[in-house]
Amino acid sequence: MEGSPPEFRDWAHLPLAAVKLVSEKVKSITDYVRFRAVCSPWRSASLPKPRHLPPQLPWLMIPCSPNQDWLSFPVKKDDGVRLFYDLWESKMRKLHLPEMSDMRCCASYQGWLLLLAPAGAEVFLLNPITRHRVQLPPFTTPLKDLWVRDDIWLGDLPVYDGRHFLQPILGDFGISRVTFSADLNDPNCIISVFLPGCWGIFCCRVGDPCWSLVTIRHDSSDFADMTCYNGRYYLLYKGAMSIIDPNKLEERRVCLLKELRVDNMFLVEQKSGIYAVTINNVEEEEEGGKKLHKQKFELYQFNDQTWKLKKITDTSNTTIFFGNNHHGLGVCSDDWDSLDRGSIYMDYKCAPPSGEEVHGLGSGSLYSIFFAKLVDGKFEPVARDIAKVSPIWPPPPAMWFQPSYV
16 A cells, blocks of 8 residues: 555564574575574574585685784784685775684684694684584693604604704794694594694694604705695695505505606696696796796596506596685685686785886785686786785795684
Protein backbone atom coordinates (compact mmCIF):
# COMPACT_ATOMS: atom_id res chain seq x y z
CA MET A 1 0.00 0.00 0.00
CA GLU A 2 1.28 3.45 -0.91
CA GLY A 3 2.72 5.33 2.05
CA SER A 4 3.13 2.22 4.23
CA PRO A 5 6.49 1.76 5.97
CA PRO A 6 9.02 -0.47 4.19
CA GLU A 7 9.17 -4.12 5.24
CA PHE A 8 12.45 -5.25 6.80
CA ARG A 9 13.53 -8.86 6.89
CA ASP A 10 14.85 -10.26 10.14
CA TRP A 11 18.03 -11.76 8.72
CA ALA A 12 19.32 -12.69 12.15
CA HIS A 13 16.52 -15.22 12.64
CA LEU A 14 16.67 -17.18 9.43
CA PRO A 15 16.44 -20.96 9.83
CA LEU A 16 19.89 -22.14 10.96
CA ALA A 17 19.85 -24.94 8.39
CA ALA A 18 19.48 -22.34 5.63
CA VAL A 19 22.28 -20.22 7.08
CA LYS A 20 24.56 -23.26 7.24
CA LEU A 21 23.73 -24.16 3.64
CA VAL A 22 24.56 -20.64 2.43
CA SER A 23 27.82 -20.59 4.43
CA GLU A 24 28.97 -23.76 2.66
CA LYS A 25 28.60 -21.98 -0.69
CA VAL A 26 31.08 -19.24 0.26
CA LYS A 27 34.48 -19.81 -1.39
CA SER A 28 36.53 -16.77 -0.33
CA ILE A 29 38.05 -16.73 3.14
CA THR A 30 37.50 -12.97 3.49
CA ASP A 31 33.82 -13.39 2.53
CA TYR A 32 33.56 -16.21 5.07
CA VAL A 33 34.97 -13.97 7.80
CA ARG A 34 32.43 -11.29 6.87
CA PHE A 35 29.62 -13.88 6.82
CA ARG A 36 30.39 -15.05 10.36
CA ALA A 37 30.63 -11.45 11.58
CA VAL A 38 27.04 -10.57 10.56
CA CYS A 39 25.47 -11.72 13.85
CA SER A 40 25.74 -14.37 16.56
CA PRO A 41 23.20 -16.79 15.00
CA TRP A 42 25.05 -16.74 11.69
CA ARG A 43 28.32 -17.31 13.48
CA SER A 44 26.99 -20.26 15.46
CA ALA A 45 25.41 -21.82 12.33
CA SER A 46 28.61 -21.71 10.29
CA LEU A 47 31.52 -24.05 10.84
CA PRO A 48 34.49 -22.67 12.81
CA LYS A 49 36.77 -24.83 10.64
CA PRO A 50 35.26 -24.67 7.13
CA ARG A 51 37.00 -27.47 5.27
CA HIS A 52 34.88 -26.77 2.18
CA LEU A 53 36.90 -23.65 1.39
CA PRO A 54 39.22 -24.22 -1.60
CA PRO A 55 42.92 -23.30 -1.46
CA GLN A 56 43.08 -19.53 -1.18
CA LEU A 57 44.96 -17.11 -3.38
CA PRO A 58 48.09 -16.10 -1.45
CA TRP A 59 48.57 -12.80 0.33
CA LEU A 60 51.94 -11.08 0.38
CA MET A 61 53.02 -10.48 3.96
CA ILE A 62 54.80 -7.14 3.98
CA PRO A 63 58.11 -7.39 5.85
CA CYS A 64 58.00 -5.93 9.30
CA SER A 65 60.80 -6.14 11.82
CA PRO A 66 60.28 -5.77 15.54
CA ASN A 67 61.43 -2.37 16.74
CA GLN A 68 64.61 -3.73 18.19
CA ASP A 69 68.01 -5.01 17.28
CA TRP A 70 68.08 -8.81 17.31
CA LEU A 71 70.67 -8.94 20.08
CA SER A 72 69.55 -5.98 22.21
CA PHE A 73 66.57 -4.78 24.20
CA PRO A 74 63.60 -3.18 22.41
CA VAL A 75 64.01 0.51 21.71
CA LYS A 76 60.30 1.18 21.28
CA LYS A 77 57.07 -0.73 21.61
CA ASP A 78 55.90 -2.98 18.77
CA ASP A 79 52.11 -2.61 18.43
CA GLY A 80 51.72 -5.98 16.68
CA VAL A 81 50.06 -4.53 13.56
CA ARG A 82 51.03 -6.42 10.41
CA LEU A 83 50.22 -5.73 6.75
CA PHE A 84 49.12 -8.29 4.15
CA TYR A 85 48.45 -7.49 0.51
CA ASP A 86 45.39 -9.40 -0.74
CA LEU A 87 46.00 -10.10 -4.42
CA TRP A 88 42.45 -11.37 -4.92
CA GLU A 89 40.80 -8.10 -3.86
CA SER A 90 43.80 -5.85 -4.66
CA LYS A 91 43.85 -4.26 -1.26
CA MET A 92 46.05 -4.03 1.81
CA ARG A 93 44.79 -5.77 4.94
CA LYS A 94 45.89 -4.58 8.33
CA LEU A 95 45.71 -7.23 11.08
CA HIS A 96 46.30 -6.54 14.73
CA LEU A 97 48.29 -9.54 15.97
CA PRO A 98 49.71 -8.80 19.42
CA GLU A 99 51.18 -12.32 19.45
CA MET A 100 53.66 -11.11 16.82
CA SER A 101 54.95 -8.20 18.89
CA ASP A 102 58.77 -8.28 19.06
CA MET A 103 58.81 -11.64 17.24
CA ARG A 104 60.55 -12.54 14.00
CA CYS A 105 58.35 -14.10 11.31
CA CYS A 106 60.66 -16.59 9.60
CA ALA A 107 58.48 -18.77 7.37
CA SER A 108 54.92 -19.76 6.46
CA TYR A 109 53.22 -23.04 5.62
CA GLN A 110 49.56 -23.97 4.96
CA GLY A 111 48.18 -20.82 6.56
CA TRP A 112 50.54 -20.79 9.55
CA LEU A 113 53.36 -18.37 10.37
CA LEU A 114 56.47 -19.51 12.23
CA LEU A 115 57.49 -16.95 14.87
CA LEU A 116 60.80 -16.80 16.67
CA ALA A 117 61.75 -14.81 19.75
CA PRO A 118 65.27 -13.34 20.16
CA ALA A 119 67.91 -16.07 20.40
CA GLY A 120 65.18 -18.72 19.96
CA ALA A 121 63.88 -18.36 23.53
CA GLU A 122 60.33 -18.92 22.25
CA VAL A 123 59.06 -20.58 19.07
CA PHE A 124 55.44 -20.99 18.02
CA LEU A 125 53.09 -21.23 15.04
CA LEU A 126 50.32 -18.68 14.55
CA ASN A 127 47.32 -18.69 12.24
CA PRO A 128 46.73 -14.95 11.72
CA ILE A 129 43.15 -15.52 10.53
CA THR A 130 41.88 -17.61 13.46
CA ARG A 131 44.54 -16.40 15.96
CA HIS A 132 45.09 -20.05 16.89
CA ARG A 133 48.55 -20.63 18.34
CA VAL A 134 50.65 -23.81 18.60
CA GLN A 135 53.60 -23.72 20.99
CA LEU A 136 56.83 -25.41 19.90
CA PRO A 137 60.00 -26.20 21.88
CA PRO A 138 62.42 -23.28 22.34
CA PHE A 139 65.90 -23.42 20.88
CA THR A 140 67.34 -22.79 24.32
CA THR A 141 66.96 -26.42 25.42
CA PRO A 142 69.51 -29.17 24.59
CA LEU A 143 68.94 -30.86 21.25
CA LYS A 144 68.17 -34.53 20.80
CA ASP A 145 70.25 -36.09 18.02
CA LEU A 146 68.44 -38.75 16.01
CA TRP A 147 71.71 -40.35 14.99
CA VAL A 148 75.45 -39.90 15.40
CA ARG A 149 78.07 -40.93 12.85
CA ASP A 150 81.78 -40.24 12.72
CA ASP A 151 81.69 -38.95 9.14
CA ILE A 152 78.91 -36.43 9.82
CA TRP A 153 79.71 -33.24 11.72
CA LEU A 154 77.21 -32.74 14.52
CA GLY A 155 78.98 -30.36 16.86
CA ASP A 156 79.11 -31.08 20.56
CA LEU A 157 75.44 -31.84 20.99
CA PRO A 158 75.65 -32.76 24.67
CA VAL A 159 77.00 -29.25 25.32
CA TYR A 160 75.25 -27.03 22.78
CA ASP A 161 71.57 -26.27 22.55
CA GLY A 162 69.74 -24.95 19.48
CA ARG A 163 71.15 -21.45 19.90
CA HIS A 164 74.52 -22.79 18.82
CA PHE A 165 73.08 -23.22 15.31
CA LEU A 166 70.91 -20.11 15.30
CA GLN A 167 73.59 -17.73 16.54
CA PRO A 168 75.81 -17.51 13.41
CA ILE A 169 72.83 -16.66 11.20
CA LEU A 170 70.67 -14.38 13.32
CA GLY A 171 71.09 -11.69 10.71
CA ASP A 172 69.65 -14.11 8.15
CA PHE A 173 66.50 -14.71 10.20
CA GLY A 174 67.66 -18.19 11.14
CA ILE A 175 64.86 -20.38 9.80
CA SER A 176 63.75 -20.21 6.16
CA ARG A 177 61.37 -23.19 5.94
CA VAL A 178 58.75 -24.93 8.04
CA THR A 179 56.70 -28.00 7.01
CA PHE A 180 54.19 -30.38 8.64
CA SER A 181 53.83 -34.08 7.95
CA ALA A 182 50.09 -34.06 8.79
CA ASP A 183 47.37 -31.91 10.32
CA LEU A 184 48.61 -30.16 13.45
CA ASN A 185 45.84 -31.81 15.48
CA ASP A 186 47.32 -35.22 14.65
CA PRO A 187 49.48 -36.31 17.63
CA ASN A 188 51.89 -37.97 15.18
CA CYS A 189 52.36 -34.80 13.13
CA ILE A 190 56.06 -33.97 12.71
CA ILE A 191 56.96 -30.30 12.38
CA SER A 192 60.25 -29.64 10.62
CA VAL A 193 62.30 -26.47 10.19
CA PHE A 194 65.28 -25.71 7.98
CA LEU A 195 68.24 -23.49 8.87
CA PRO A 196 70.03 -22.65 5.59
CA GLY A 197 73.06 -21.17 7.32
CA CYS A 198 74.15 -24.63 8.49
CA TRP A 199 71.97 -26.82 6.26
CA GLY A 200 70.29 -27.99 9.43
CA ILE A 201 66.97 -29.86 9.56
CA PHE A 202 65.31 -30.02 12.99
CA CYS A 203 62.00 -31.66 13.86
CA CYS A 204 59.59 -32.05 16.76
CA ARG A 205 56.04 -32.97 17.68
CA VAL A 206 53.65 -30.69 19.51
CA GLY A 207 54.39 -31.10 23.21
CA ASP A 208 58.00 -32.24 22.78
CA PRO A 209 60.42 -30.66 25.31
CA CYS A 210 63.14 -30.09 22.69
CA TRP A 211 64.01 -30.19 18.99
CA SER A 212 65.57 -33.26 17.38
CA LEU A 213 68.41 -32.85 14.91
CA VAL A 214 67.91 -34.75 11.63
CA THR A 215 70.93 -33.57 9.68
CA ILE A 216 73.44 -30.74 9.53
CA ARG A 217 76.45 -29.71 7.48
CA HIS A 218 79.41 -27.77 8.84
CA ASP A 219 80.32 -25.89 5.63
CA SER A 220 77.40 -24.67 3.52
CA SER A 221 78.85 -22.40 0.88
CA ASP A 222 76.23 -23.33 -1.72
CA PHE A 223 72.60 -22.26 -1.65
CA ALA A 224 70.13 -24.73 -0.18
CA ASP A 225 66.39 -25.22 0.22
CA MET A 226 64.31 -27.91 1.90
CA THR A 227 60.83 -29.36 1.90
CA CYS A 228 59.11 -32.49 3.19
CA TYR A 229 56.86 -34.79 1.17
CA ASN A 230 55.39 -38.20 2.06
CA GLY A 231 57.52 -38.41 5.19
CA ARG A 232 60.86 -37.75 3.47
CA TYR A 233 63.04 -34.65 3.42
CA TYR A 234 64.23 -33.18 0.13
CA LEU A 235 67.33 -31.02 0.54
CA LEU A 236 68.12 -28.99 -2.57
CA TYR A 237 71.51 -27.46 -3.25
CA LYS A 238 73.49 -26.47 -6.31
CA GLY A 239 73.73 -29.40 -8.69
CA ALA A 240 72.18 -32.03 -6.44
CA MET A 241 69.32 -33.10 -4.23
CA SER A 242 69.59 -35.15 -1.05
CA ILE A 243 66.66 -37.35 0.02
CA ILE A 244 66.48 -38.23 3.70
CA ASP A 245 64.10 -40.67 5.36
CA PRO A 246 64.07 -39.89 9.11
CA ASN A 247 63.26 -43.55 9.81
CA LYS A 248 66.22 -44.76 7.71
CA LEU A 249 68.86 -42.09 8.18
CA GLU A 250 71.65 -44.42 7.12
CA GLU A 251 70.05 -44.79 3.66
CA ARG A 252 70.34 -41.15 2.64
CA ARG A 253 70.51 -40.76 -1.13
CA VAL A 254 72.18 -37.94 -3.09
CA CYS A 255 71.14 -37.37 -6.70
CA LEU A 256 73.34 -35.31 -9.01
CA LEU A 257 71.11 -33.10 -11.13
CA LYS A 258 72.77 -30.95 -13.78
CA GLU A 259 69.55 -28.97 -14.27
CA LEU A 260 70.05 -27.44 -10.82
CA ARG A 261 73.39 -25.76 -11.51
CA VAL A 262 71.91 -22.27 -11.19
CA ASP A 263 72.26 -19.58 -8.57
CA ASN A 264 68.57 -19.02 -7.84
CA MET A 265 66.16 -21.90 -7.29
CA PHE A 266 63.63 -23.16 -4.79
CA LEU A 267 61.34 -26.11 -4.09
CA VAL A 268 57.56 -26.13 -4.41
CA GLU A 269 55.43 -28.81 -2.78
CA GLN A 270 52.18 -29.76 -4.54
CA LYS A 271 49.76 -32.67 -4.30
CA SER A 272 51.34 -34.30 -7.34
CA GLY A 273 54.87 -34.20 -5.92
CA ILE A 274 57.98 -32.09 -5.45
CA TYR A 275 58.90 -29.44 -8.01
CA ALA A 276 62.04 -27.37 -8.45
CA VAL A 277 61.82 -23.88 -9.92
CA THR A 278 65.02 -22.46 -11.43
CA ILE A 279 65.55 -18.78 -12.24
CA ASN A 280 68.26 -17.77 -14.71
CA ASN A 281 69.30 -14.26 -15.67
CA VAL A 282 69.64 -14.00 -19.44
CA GLU A 283 71.20 -11.41 -21.69
CA GLU A 284 69.77 -7.92 -21.58
CA GLU A 285 67.41 -6.89 -24.34
CA GLU A 286 67.04 -3.49 -25.94
CA GLU A 287 63.53 -2.07 -25.56
CA GLY A 288 62.71 1.57 -26.16
CA GLY A 289 66.31 2.60 -25.80
CA LYS A 290 66.61 1.02 -22.35
CA LYS A 291 68.24 -2.23 -21.34
CA LEU A 292 65.93 -4.49 -19.38
CA HIS A 293 66.94 -7.56 -17.42
CA LYS A 294 65.06 -10.67 -18.42
CA GLN A 295 64.80 -13.87 -16.43
CA LYS A 296 64.13 -17.40 -17.62
CA PHE A 297 62.05 -19.71 -15.45
CA GLU A 298 62.02 -23.47 -15.69
CA LEU A 299 59.85 -25.93 -13.78
CA TYR A 300 60.97 -29.49 -13.01
CA GLN A 301 59.21 -32.37 -11.25
CA PHE A 302 61.31 -34.79 -9.24
CA ASN A 303 60.60 -38.48 -9.92
CA ASP A 304 60.95 -40.65 -6.82
CA GLN A 305 61.27 -43.80 -8.94
CA THR A 306 64.01 -42.75 -11.37
CA TRP A 307 65.61 -40.16 -9.05
CA LYS A 308 65.66 -37.72 -11.94
CA LEU A 309 64.04 -34.43 -12.88
CA LYS A 310 61.44 -34.10 -15.61
CA LYS A 311 61.12 -30.70 -17.24
CA ILE A 312 57.51 -29.48 -17.29
CA THR A 313 56.88 -27.96 -20.71
CA ASP A 314 53.16 -27.38 -20.19
CA THR A 315 52.92 -25.00 -17.23
CA SER A 316 49.39 -23.86 -18.03
CA ASN A 317 48.01 -25.39 -14.83
CA THR A 318 50.58 -23.89 -12.46
CA THR A 319 51.09 -20.45 -10.96
CA ILE A 320 54.18 -19.77 -8.83
CA PHE A 321 54.48 -17.18 -6.07
CA PHE A 322 58.01 -16.23 -5.10
CA GLY A 323 59.23 -13.96 -2.32
CA ASN A 324 62.72 -13.07 -1.20
CA ASN A 325 64.73 -15.39 1.05
CA HIS A 326 63.40 -18.23 -1.15
CA HIS A 327 59.87 -18.20 0.25
CA GLY A 328 57.92 -19.75 -2.63
CA LEU A 329 54.72 -21.70 -3.20
CA GLY A 330 52.68 -22.99 -6.11
CA VAL A 331 48.93 -23.12 -6.71
CA CYS A 332 46.71 -24.76 -9.29
CA SER A 333 45.61 -22.16 -11.85
CA ASP A 334 42.31 -24.02 -12.38
CA ASP A 335 41.19 -22.96 -8.90
CA TRP A 336 41.25 -19.25 -9.78
CA ASP A 337 39.79 -17.68 -12.92
CA SER A 338 41.65 -14.43 -12.19
CA LEU A 339 45.09 -16.05 -12.39
CA ASP A 340 47.06 -16.06 -15.61
CA ARG A 341 48.07 -19.61 -16.37
CA GLY A 342 51.71 -20.63 -16.49
CA SER A 343 52.91 -17.52 -14.70
CA ILE A 344 54.89 -16.32 -11.72
CA TYR A 345 54.27 -13.53 -9.22
CA MET A 346 57.29 -12.05 -7.47
CA ASP A 347 57.76 -9.29 -4.94
CA TYR A 348 60.45 -6.69 -5.51
CA LYS A 349 61.93 -3.77 -3.64
CA CYS A 350 61.59 -0.90 -6.10
CA ALA A 351 63.02 2.57 -6.33
CA PRO A 352 60.55 5.46 -5.92
CA PRO A 353 58.82 6.63 -9.13
CA SER A 354 61.10 9.68 -9.48
CA GLY A 355 64.07 7.36 -9.84
CA GLU A 356 62.27 4.40 -11.35
CA GLU A 357 64.40 1.32 -11.92
CA VAL A 358 63.51 -1.53 -14.25
CA HIS A 359 61.99 -4.56 -12.48
CA GLY A 360 63.12 -3.23 -9.09
CA LEU A 361 66.63 -4.58 -9.56
CA GLY A 362 68.79 -3.10 -6.85
CA SER A 363 67.91 -1.56 -3.52
CA GLY A 364 64.92 0.72 -3.22
CA SER A 365 62.38 1.91 -0.70
CA LEU A 366 59.01 0.61 -1.95
CA TYR A 367 57.54 -2.89 -2.30
CA SER A 368 55.79 -3.89 -5.51
CA ILE A 369 54.45 -7.10 -7.03
CA PHE A 370 55.44 -8.08 -10.57
CA PHE A 371 54.05 -10.72 -12.87
CA ALA A 372 55.63 -12.69 -15.69
CA LYS A 373 54.78 -15.59 -17.95
CA LEU A 374 57.01 -18.56 -17.23
CA VAL A 375 57.75 -18.95 -20.95
CA ASP A 376 59.21 -15.48 -21.58
CA GLY A 377 60.22 -14.02 -18.20
CA LYS A 378 59.20 -10.47 -19.13
CA PHE A 379 57.89 -8.74 -16.02
CA GLU A 380 54.92 -6.42 -15.82
CA PRO A 381 53.78 -4.62 -12.66
CA VAL A 382 50.65 -5.89 -10.91
CA ALA A 383 50.69 -3.70 -7.80
CA ARG A 384 53.17 -0.83 -7.55
CA ASP A 385 54.41 0.86 -4.38
CA ILE A 386 52.18 -1.02 -1.96
CA ALA A 387 54.34 -0.41 1.14
CA LYS A 388 57.58 1.08 2.33
CA VAL A 389 60.61 -1.05 2.99
CA SER A 390 61.78 -1.14 6.62
CA PRO A 391 64.95 0.99 6.90
CA ILE A 392 66.89 -1.72 8.72
CA TRP A 393 69.65 -4.17 7.94
CA PRO A 394 69.35 -6.98 7.31
CA PRO A 395 65.88 -6.50 5.78
CA PRO A 396 63.27 -8.97 7.04
CA PRO A 397 61.96 -11.44 4.45
CA ALA A 398 58.78 -10.81 2.47
CA MET A 399 56.80 -13.98 1.99
CA TRP A 400 53.70 -15.27 0.30
CA PHE A 401 51.18 -16.54 2.81
CA GLN A 402 48.20 -18.73 1.89
CA PRO A 403 45.39 -17.84 4.35
CA SER A 404 43.49 -20.72 5.90
CA TYR A 405 40.64 -21.07 8.36
CA VAL A 406 41.62 -24.61 9.35
